[in-house]
Amino acid sequence: MAVDSRRPDANKVPEENDSRPRFSRLGVLISGRGSNLQSIIDAISQGRLDAQIAIVVSNREDAAGLQRAREAGIETMCLKPRDYPGRDAYDRALAAALETHRVNLVCLAGFMRLVGLPLLAAFPNRLLNIHPSLLPAFPGLDAQRQALEYGVRFSGATVHLVTSELDGGPIVLQAAVPVLEDDTVQTLSARILVEEHRIYPEAIQLLLDGDWSVQGRRFVRGASPHSRRA
Ligand code: GRF
DSSP: OOSOTTSTTTTSOOOTTOOOOSSOEEEEEESSOOHHHHHHHHHHHTTSSOOEEEEEEESOTTOHHHHHHHHTTOOEEEOOGGGSSSHHHHHHHHHHHHHHTTOSEEEESSOOSOOOHHHHHHSTTOEEEEESSOTTSSOSSOHHHHHHHHTOSEEEEEEEEOOSSTTOSOEEEEEEEEOOTTOOHHHHHHHHHHHHHHHHHHHHHHHHHOOEEEETTEEEETOSHHHHHO
16 A cells, blocks of 8 residues: 555645655664564554555564564565664665665664664654653663662653654653552563553554644644644
């Protein structure tokens, strides 16, 4: 499915600032287990997410998520950083692979690399990430451990647009998860993960539906030229 023919204006040429992509082809970037990738695959097959995954790319050959993708009949690719002279060259190769597969929204799902300018420039406001904390609290690695050690009463999950600031882009969706007295990193991570799997497909659909804009730091819904006319 290249064009969403169920939408009445699917063939309309997008206006400037129109946040709706014309196609819903996702590229998913992973480095490991791929449970968020699985939640996207499941949401598509259950009709909760109107998109297709054009390609799954990993920076690691041993990423278990690659197998999940293959089982779902999705094309996979492994791009190893050591095969490229530097970060920019790697990011350019990544962007080229995604463009070749006509991807219009890139979803980072446990992709353990910083995203550099070549990729950001190729997909402006078209890169999403999921992070296991209520950002801006606890960016970076081991977010669940950071939350436990800090002693917060709530943590959670955040889906955000990717910018050059680590885990610092405009927030699309969040879900809060209470931290319990007897939580360990494992138990807290498991409860946060349930929320990750719920909100990531939802956030992707929200982006694909359009009718949003970025105003300063904020992701604002219902602020496109379309909604103003409605
Ligand atoms: C998730 O906790 C996600 O929030 C973080 O990395 C983890 C990836 O898990 N960015 P999985 O590979 O999707 O199971």
